[in-house]
Amino acid sequence: MSVGLSHVRVCDLSGQLAGAGATKILAAFGAQVIRVEDPLTYGLWDILRGAGPFVDDRRGINMGGAFNNHNVGKQGVTINLRTEAGKELLRELISVSDVVTENFSSGVLARLGFSYEEMRNVNPEVIYVSNSGFGQHGPYHRFKTWGPIVQAMSGLTFSAGLPDDEPAGWGYSYMDHIAAYYMAVAVLAALHHRERTGAGQRVDLSSVPAGIAMLPTEVLDWTVNGRASRVPNRPGGNRADFDEMAPHGIYPCSGDDRWIAIACRDDADFSRLGNVLNEPALMTGRFSTLQQRLAGAPEIDRLISDRSRHRDADALAQDLVVAGIPASVVKRPRERIDEDPDVAAWGLFPTVTHQEIGEVRVEGLPLRLSASPWTMSAGAPCLGEHNQEILGGLLGHSDEELAAWTRQGVI
Amino acid sequence: MDEAGCDLSALTGLRVIEISDQFTAVGGRMLAELGADVIVVEPLSGSPQRLRPPFVHDIPGQNNSLRWWAGNVGKRAVSLDWTDVESLWTLIRSADIVIAGDREIADGAIGYARTCAENPTLVWVAVTAFGLDSSRAGQPVTDLTVLSGGGPVWSCGYDDHSIPPIRGAGDQSVNLAGLYCAIGALVAIAHRDQTGQGQLVDVNVTAACNVSGEQATQYWLIGEQTCLRQTGRHASVFQSSPVQVRCADGIFATTGVLPRKPQEFADLYAWLAELELVEELPEAIFLQMAADRDTPLDIAKIGVDDETTATLAAAREAVMLIASRLPAKDFFVDSQRRGFPAGMILSPDEAFEDPHNVDRGCQVEIPYPGTEATFRFPGVPYIFGGTPTVSPRRAPNLGEHNVLLDGPSE
Numbered sequence: 001m002s003v004g005l006s007h008v009r010v011c012d013l014s015g016q017l018a019g020a021g022a023t024k025i026l027a028a029f030g031a032q033v034i035r036v037e038d039p040l041t042y043g044l045w046d047i048l049r050g051a052g053p054f055v056d057d058r059r060g061i062n063m064g065g066a067f068n069n070h071n072v073g074k075q076g077v078t079i080n081l082r083t084e085a086g087k088e089l090l091r092e093l094i095s096v097s098d099v100v101t102e103n104f105s106s107g108v109l110a111r112l113g114f115s116y117e118e119m120r121n122v123n124p125e126v127i128y129v130s131n132s133g134f135g136q137h138g139p140y141h142r143f144k145t146w147g148p149i150v151q152a153m154s155g156l157t158f159s160a161g162l163p164d165d166e167p168a169g170w171g172y173s174y175m176d177h178i179a180a181y182y183m184a185v186a187v188l189a190a191l192h193h194r195e196r197t198g199a200g201q202r203v204d205l206s207s208v209p210a211g212i213a214m215l216p217t218e219v220l221d222w223t224v225n226g227r228a229s230r231v232p233n234r235p236g237g238n239r240a241d242f243d244e245m246a247p248h249g250i251y252p253c254s255g256d257d258r259w260i261a262i263a264c265r266d267d268a269d270f271s272r273l274g275n276v277l278n279e280p281a282l283m284t285g286r287f288s289t290l291q292q293r294l295a296g297a298p299e300i301d302r303l304i305s306d307r308s309r310h311r312d313a314d315a316l317a318q319d320l321v322v323a324g325i326p327a328s329v330v331k332r333p334r335e336r337i338d339e340d341p342d343v344a345a346w347g348l349f350p351t352v353t354h355q356e357i358g359e360v361r362v363e364g365l366p367l368r369l370s371a372s373p374w375t376m377s378a379g380a381p382c383l384g385e386h387n388q389e390i391l392g393g394l395l396g397h398s399d400e401e402l403a404a405w406t407r408q409g410v411i
Numbered sequence: 412m413d414e415a416g417c418d419l420s421a422l423t424g425l426r427v428i429e430i431s432d433q434f435t436a437v438g439g440r441m442l443a444e445l446g447a448d449v450i451v452v453e454p455l456s457g458s459p460q461r462l463r464p465p466f467v468h469d470i471p472g473q474n475n476s477l478r479w480w481a482g483n484v485g486k487r488a489v490s491l492d493w494t495d496v497e498s499l500w501t502l503i504r505s506a507d508i509v510i511a512g513d514r515e516i517a518d519g520a521i522g523y524a525r526t527c528a529e530n531p532t533l534v535w536v537a538v539t540a541f542g543l544d545s546s547r548a549g550q551p552v553t554d555l556t557v558l559s560g561g562g563p564v565w566s567c568g569y570d571d572h573s574i575p576p577i578r579g580a581g582d583q584s585v586n587l588a589g590l591y592c593a594i595g596a597l598v599a600i601a602h603r604d605q606t607g608q609g610q611l612v613d614v615n616v617t618a619a620c621n622v623s624g625e626q627a628t629q630y631w632l633i634g635e636q637t638c639l640r641q642t643g644r645h646a647s648v649f650q651s652s653p654v655q656v657r658c659a660d661g662i663f664a665t666t667g668v669l670p671r672k673p674q675e676f677a678d679l680y681a682w683l684a685e686l687e688l689v690e691e692l693p694e695a696i697f698l699q700m701a702a703d704r705d706t707p708l709d710i711a712k713i714g715v716d717d718e719t720t721a722t723l724a725a726a727r728e729a730v731m732l733i734a735s736r737l738p739a740k741d742f743f744v745d746s747q748r749r750g751f752p753a754g755m756i757l758s759p760d761e762a763f764e765d766p767h768n769v770d771r772g773c774q775v776e777i778p779y780p781g782t783e784a785t786f787r788f789p790g791v792p793y794i795f796g797g798t799p800t801v802s803p804r805r806a807p808n809l810g811e812h813n814v815l816l817d818g819p820s821e
Contacts, residue, residue: 003605004598017625029598053633065633066626116796135794138770143747144668145754147625148644148654152665155759157643160567160579166655167663167756168577171566171638171646172625181590186793188597189421189445193798195604196424201797208762209773210792215581215759216481221465222760223787224477229758238555241580242464242478248555250564250575257639259575261559265551326551328560330576333631333638336562336621342545348618349632361632366618367595368542371610372602 004372006030008191011090011097012074014183015046017173018147018207019103019131020070021180026099026187027073028365028374034097034390035071035381036090039078039411043383045104055357061383062356068380069362072352076381077390078411081112085410090114092395095122098194099187103131103179106141116202125200127190131183135206145207147173154211155218155229163233178214179207217241239297246293247273247300250330253313259330260313262304262320264293272323276316277307354379387411420446421798425507425600429486431458432512433552434538434616436482437589439510442596443485444791444800450815451483452502453490457809474808482585484777484788485803490810493517498816508534508596514543514611523611533609534599538592542615557584561620566627566638566646576640587619649714652724655756656731662739663756666730669723670701670751671710676726677702678749683729692732694725701726763789777805 008031012023020035027033037043044050048067050060077093080086094100100119102109109115109130116128130136133145133153148169151157157169186203194200212219221227221242229235240248240263247270248263264270267288274282281303287293293300308316313329320327329335337349346368349361357379365374391397391411405411425447429439436451443449451458462471463478491498496517503509503526514537515522523535540557541547558564558578568576595612603609622628627638627646638646643655643665654666670676680698683689701708701722712719730751734742739755746753762768773790791800 003602005601007605008601025594029601053630053636055633066629069629069632134767135771138767140747140767144752146668146752148665149667149752149754152754152756153762153765155757155762156579156581157665157756158758159581160577162569162574162577166657167643168568168640169643169655169665169756170563170579171568171640171644172563172627173645174563174579174583174623174625176625177623178586178590181587181594182792185441185445185590185593185597186795188594188601190795190798192425192597192600192604193421195601199797201795203793203795205793206771207792209768209771209790212759212762212768212773212789213792214583214586215762216789217465217478218581218759219763219789220477220481220786222763224467225465225469227465228760230761235580238575238578240555241582244464245553248553250555250559250578252575257572259559261555261564261578263553263555265553269551321550324551326553326556328552328556330559330564331562332565333562333624333627334635336560336565337628337631340560340617340621341547342541342615342618343621345544346542346615346618348621363622363628363632366542366591366615366622367598368613368615369595369599369602369610370612371606371608372598 002030002372004029004369004374008032008099009097010034010099010101011036011093013100013102013104013109014131015103016048017066017070017176018179019101019183020046021177022131022183022187023074023101024070024072025184025365028376029372033074034093034386035074035076036093037076037078037383039080039384039409040082043078049383055360065360068354068357068360071380072362072376073378074381075386075390076384077387078384080410083408083410085405085408087113089391089395089411091122093390094119094126096394097123097126098191099127099129101129101131101183101187105144106132106134106136120200125194125198127187127194127200127203129183129186129190129203129205131179131205131207133207135209136204147176150175150179150207150211153208155215156211158229159215159218159235161235162237163235175207175211179205179210182210243294246290246297247304249301249304251301251305251308253308253311253316255313258313260308260317261328261330263326265326269325272325273320276319276323276325277304279303279307350376352376352379355382355385384411420800421795422447426450426505427508427510428452428502428506430509430511430516431460432538434540434585434588435510435512435592436460437585438536438538438592438596440482440485441589441593442508444803446798446800449486450502450812451486451488451807452499453488453809455490455492457490461809480806483806486807487812487815488807488809489813489815491816496520501816504530506533508536508600510536510538510592510596512539513537527609527611531609532603532607534596534603534612535609536592536596536612536614538588538614538616540616542618543613554582554584557617558620561617562624562627563620566624566640568640569642572640584616584620587623588614588616591619652727656734658734658739658742659736660738664734664739664742665754665756666727666734667752667754669726669730671707673702673704673707675750676722679726679729679751682733682749686733686736688732688736692725692729694721694728697722697725698729775802777803779805
């Protein structure tokens with residue numbers, strides 16, 4: 001059996017993609033991740049728990065498809081933190097955990113009696129990673145976010161759109177993924193430090209600065225060159241950042257909503273483009289240099305579009321790539337998930353078995369580790385599915401105690 | 412550094428040799444930010460990444476690329492002739508982690524198999540566009556084509572589908588590569604901490620994009636439904652209402668999450684009233700009705716139940732109206748204080764200069780090459796209580812640390 005993270009236990013109070021996506025990675029590499037959920041609200045602090053997409057007509061708090069995706073391989077317990085008995089149970093769980101994770105709004109967990117200092121009282125070596133939109137301090141620390149707000153506040157939404165137009169933004173919660181990845185890095189770095197020194201620590205992750213960290217060159221163009229982004233004719237649509245290349249765009253192909261991305265990195269790429277498209281106007285020498293191509297970008301884009309719109313996207317992409325020009329179809333979900341030539345070999349979308357949903361495909365990880373590969377086989381936990389195993393087996397409470405706590409609304 | 416001069420960063424003691432390649436920079440930088448000693452290795456002519464714009468004061472030069480700076484702060488750099496295999500071996504023998512664009516470098520003279528045989532504790536991270544052993548290995552790619560082939564671009568753009576999908580700026584495929592590079596490297600280090608065993612980590616950048624598409628992926632995996640792009644909001648199988656609005660100062664805002672609870676509807680109505688906007692929105696009556704409910708609105712009934720649909724439409728209209736009458740900053744702060752999550756759509760420089768970002772210490776000062784000045788750089792998004800990150804050194808000039816090639820590891 002591979003080791004990976006199988007020596008790690010995580011007490012996981014996180015939810016949504018931004019938190020659960022991080023602990024999913026830890027679980028895939030063998031960590032025991034124990035989700036703690038609220039029995040009174042049926043775990044619906046994580047709104048994905050009972051939300052679509054669904055595999056069929058069945059509905060309920062265990063049927064959320066995205067929730068299953070973000071929580072594969074974890075265990076789940078219910079603990080009512082409004083009660084003293086519940087708080088004591090969480091203290092017991094923290095005392096036997098290596099890591100505590102959460103992505104509540106700032107201060108929520110502390111107000112429940114679980115500040116880092118209080119966690120250290122029961123587990124001096126604990127690693128506590130919080131993940132919130134604006135972090136645990138600063139003028140906005142009590143403000144709430146979700147992915148699109150983080151993207152708006154960090155510059156990402158602004159940077160995706162046509163010049164002088166309403167921002168197109170990112171068509172999904174990109175920053176929920178990024179925050180989850182940063183959170184996983186934070187846990188792993190803190191684990192290595194603890195392995196080396198024996199010391200745990202608290203890590204305060206804030207996803208808005210994580211979003212800004214996705215645009216460091218844009219920030220440097222401001223701090224070093226004094227160039228602001230909010231100027232006429234910006235952002236640049238699909239043109240290359242900082243005029244690095246031309247042509248650089250997404251062009252129509254035959255069929256409904258079919259598009260191809262083409263980027264000419266240099267003069268040689270461009271000289272081949274005209275041949276592949278069989279467009280004489282691109283081969284006249286008027287656009288031999290990058291400066292000429294940037295100046296003539298609207299005309300070049302029109303010439304390319306006039307040719308590409310009559311071509312099959314796949315065939316054109318193949319012709320361009322064979323000619324050494326970077327190109328790709330703008331792939332629909334079906335194409336990238338079911339038809340990508342490497343996906344099957346990588347097992348990128350494995351099938352897991354959920355207790356109620358049944359067999360369903362989920363997102364895997366884009367990593368292959370030769371000695372400690374990731375695995376995914378079990379679906380997300382049903383609400384309170386592992387109360388007996390964790391609260392009884394791990395923490396040592398009797399069946400009678402569990403039954404009483406169930407009656408009292410503690411679990 | 413602590414008072415005794417000891418570096419207390421989380422990854423102190425780890426040495427990373429990064430063979431500069433198309434997707435390696437951010438992974439190396441992230442490990443450097445956490446305290447690893449990262450040495451980026453380039454050919455004598457310099458990494459092609461050094462030639463990428465923009466440049467300092469628009470003056471091209473191998474040490475002037477801000478793209479290079481952004482990806483390489485905190486590292487040291489050596490440059491060497493790839494035929495100088497012994498020098499390269501000397502570096503790699505000192506490494507805990509190698510990051511490269513393949514499992515072999517220096518025209519195959521050095522590779523994972525041989526290094527593993529000599530040093531079984533080494534972690535070798537190969538970051539490539541399609542993964543090792545792909546039939547597409549060697550195909551030319553850029554950020555635009557990887558994001559298009561990997562999925563993100565499909566979901567981004569405008570309601571008008573005669574407009575092409577839009578790629579977000581910022582070399583995001585390189586960022587995704589870097590994040591997964593760091594995760595893979597640190598999982599492998601965790602494994603090594605327990606077993607003493609190193610390994611090969613294969614990072615597939617197209618796959619990293621493919622598993623970072625949120626809703627569009629879920630709808631296909633679960634129901635084989637295709638989400639379609641919508642202006643400023645989630646690509647979806649359903650058409651949703653617009654959420655972005657141009658505020659009174661011309662800056663756009665995103666209006667975020669709608670109210671559901673009776674008190675929230677009451678608060679929203681009160682906000683309208685304070686701004687004397689009730690008369691302009693006849694639909695405000697639905698907010699009053701919702702405020703009198705005993706239970707929260709069930710958003711699952713949107714489009715099914717007329718009252719629910721009308722109430723939430725009125726709420727959206729109310730928020731949009733308010734936003735259109737206030738400067739973006741006022742709308743954002745007031746909305747959040749009233750419990751309605753919302754955001755300003757800031758440019759990267761505006762986001763960087765925002766007081767909250769400054770207050771969190773997310774602007775780090777780095778000495779400016781060759782002058783007494785400094786430049787400001789986005790700091791790390793996490794604050795490690797026990798192992799504080801330190802202000803990184805500037806990105807290295809070409810061959811700046813070639814002294815490292817002269818002898819045993821420094």
